[in-house]
Amino acid sequence: MLIRCNLLRPQAVEGVAWPALKRYVSVMHLASVSSRPFVRHPPHILGRLVPIPPTGQRIALLGLSTHARQLMQKPSSPQVNGPVVTDAIAKPNPGPVLEHKSDPDTEALASSPTNGQTAPKINDHIARPEDGPDSKDNSAPHELRWKDAPAFQFGVYQELSKAQLAALVVLTTMAGYAMAPGATDVATLLWTTVGTTLCVTSANSINQWIEAPYDAQMARTRTRPLVRHALSPGHAFTAGITSGIAGVGLLTYFVNPITAVLGGFNILLYTCVYTPLKRTSISNTWAGAVVGAIPPMMGWTACTSTLDPGAWILGAFLYAWQFPHFNALSWNLRPDYSKAGYRMASVVDPALNARVALRYSLLLFPLSLAVPYIGLTTPWFIVTSSVVNGILLAGAIQFWRKSTDKSARQLFFGSLIHLPVILALMMVHKKRPDDDEEKEEKREETTAAESG
Missing domain, CATH: 1.10.600 (Farnesyl Diphosphate Synthase)
Structure with missing residues (x-):
């Protein structure tokens, strides 16, 4: 099973370091404006798909940095109001599960948390603006807001026509x-x-x-x-x-x-x-x-x-x-x-x-x-x-x-x-x-x- 992120409209998420999320997760999303697949791959984990455990509560990520691992091991944040990223995850259809080779780091990430910690939610793996190696409090709730799409410009037609060619x-x-x-x-x-x-x-x-x-x-x-x-x-x-x-x-x-x-x-x-x-x-x-x-x-x-x-x-x-x-x-x-x-x-x-x-x-x-x-x-x-x-x-x-x-x-x-x-x-x-x-x-x- 893969993460399928259905972007409800062609808008950007304000308040979330979205490029950081793309560095950590290989996301295949379906754009509602076309209903056709737009496949995006991070450069350093190209072709390495992200499996989701059956519970759907945690993910095993491949090729993460140390900072990303730290974020994943933190307790989950309280549920917040508004359109969060987990709301955009569509339920996968029943089908064959993609096989991947086991890896010690992956198994450690995918295993159940120990020391009394609760299972991390996918929200915990999103790098927030205040997150960093020296951040003091990363568990504070952070509301996600939709940012309006940029205004249409006629210069888009120049790009559409490949003006130089x-x-x-x-x-x-x-x-x-x-x-x-x-x-x-x-x-x-x-x-x-x-x-x-x-x-x-x-x-x-x-x-x-x-x-x-x-x-x-x-x-x-x-x-x-x-x-x-x-x-x-x-x-x-x-x-x-x-x-x-x-x-x-x-x-x-x-x-x-x-x-x-x-x-x-x-x-x-x-x-x-x-x-x-x-x-x-x-x-x-x-x-x-x-x-x-x-x-x-x-x-x-x-x-x-x-x-x-x-x-x-x-x-x-x-x-x-x-x-x-x-x-x-x-x-x-x-x-x-x-x-x-x-x-x-x-x-x-x-x-x-x-x-x-x-x-x-x-x-x-x-x-x-x-x-x-x-x-x-x-x-x-x-x-x-x-x-x-x-x-x-x-x-x-x-x-x-x-x-x-x-x-x-x-x-x-x-x-x-x-x-x-x-x-x-x-x-x-x-x-x-x-x-x-x-x-x-x-x-x-x-x-x-x-x-x-």
């Missing part, structure tokens, strides 16, 4: 529009940017709505809005659906249908394919790479209304870039991914993770050759892009030879610099129609001079 995606969309031939309509670019932003917001909001129980277990994501109950899951889901409909609608009406189809398809691919795959197969990284490849194609189709070879080359470039970028990032997040049950290559097969990053870093070279070949840029792009790709490749080789936190960070931050630089080089070396006209005029003049 959304900005990077919108940047690639704008680059795709800029690289398309005849990109001169500022209004179309503006509506493409707004529509893409709403589509990204939709995908990220629904993703957080699905993964909130797992985000609560990872250090990187446990401060997200749904985890800390800054807004309800229903609110987040509604925001995701609304922004998705608005984004696809704007792209359909103000841009063109093919761009809207790509935007809607990307939302479904991210939320219905990539997100579930993260917990079932390492192929989720390849699905996520497709998600990252579509935005520049949306920018291209917004300008041309067609999926020309240039759109596919830009998409392939972003697809290959995803692997050194994400595989380096996931290396340093292996403990979090493993804790939440995500099947990433860095967790399941670290050697494959490094090989894939190297393989796709090499693929960037032939893709850079293809860009001027199809007429997107001048041949000078081959020279400048080779320097930038070579720097990224050096980081990928180092990560492949010896995968460490340092080499992973170098490759990750190198990829963050690589993408905007390579896109800027494309725009600098973009082949314009005027260049072809000037060459044709010079050719005609030369021919006329020779014939004359």
Whole structure:
């Protein structure tokens, strides 16, 4: 049997050192705002569940500090009025009792108290503000009061949309529009940017709505809005659906249908394919790479209304870039991914993770050759892009030879610099129609001079 703490509403308890309680007890609580489990684990007793004796009057805690043991051995406090922590403990349903290995310290804590002491209640294991090594009286009653939840702030939507990631995606969309031939309509670019932003917001909001129980277990994501109950899951889901409909609608009406189809398809691919795959197969990284490849194609189709070879080359470039970028990032997040049950290559097969990053870093070279070949840029792009790709490749080789936190960070931050630089080089070396006209005029003049 486990402690199940049912938080009646998303509020905090005032007057109780709640972080201290989380350090001592591994609590699995059910948030009433969503009726979905949010699992929280203290860092140093992760995965070590807390059994409750049949009487339900005392608990055996694993891995406690000396101060916690002293608190547990004190006599129980008198019953107080108000919503105390014991009121929030739900009666466990009949079921199999979890087995754990016996431990001398645990047995001593779980055994009946001696020397005439009464059995300690769970309230005695909560570290009160006045408790401490030098406290004189720890048995005084302490009333618990509910503290009002913080007021809603619109900045929560920025966190829900993963603003930094959304900005990077919108940047690639704008680059795709800029690289398309005849990109001169500022209004179309503006509506493409707004529509893409709403589509990204939709995908990220629904993703957080699905993964909130797992985000609560990872250090990187446990401060997200749904985890800390800054807004309800229903609110987040509604925001995701609304922004998705608005984004696809704007792209359909103000841009063109093919761009809207790509935007809607990307939302479904991210939320219905990539997100579930993260917990079932390492192929989720390849699905996520497709998600990252579509935005520049949306920018291209917004300008041309067609999926020309240039759109596919830009998409392939972003697809290959995803692997050194994400595989380096996931290396340093292996403990979090493993804790939440995500099947990433860095967790399941670290050697494959490094090989894939190297393989796709090499693929960037032939893709850079293809860009001027199809007429997107001048041949000078081959020279400048080779320097930038070579720097990224050096980081990928180092990560492949010896995968460490340092080499992973170098490759990750190198990829963050690589993408905007390579896109800027494309725009600098973009082949314009005027260049072809000037060459044709010079050719005609030369021919006329020779014939004359």
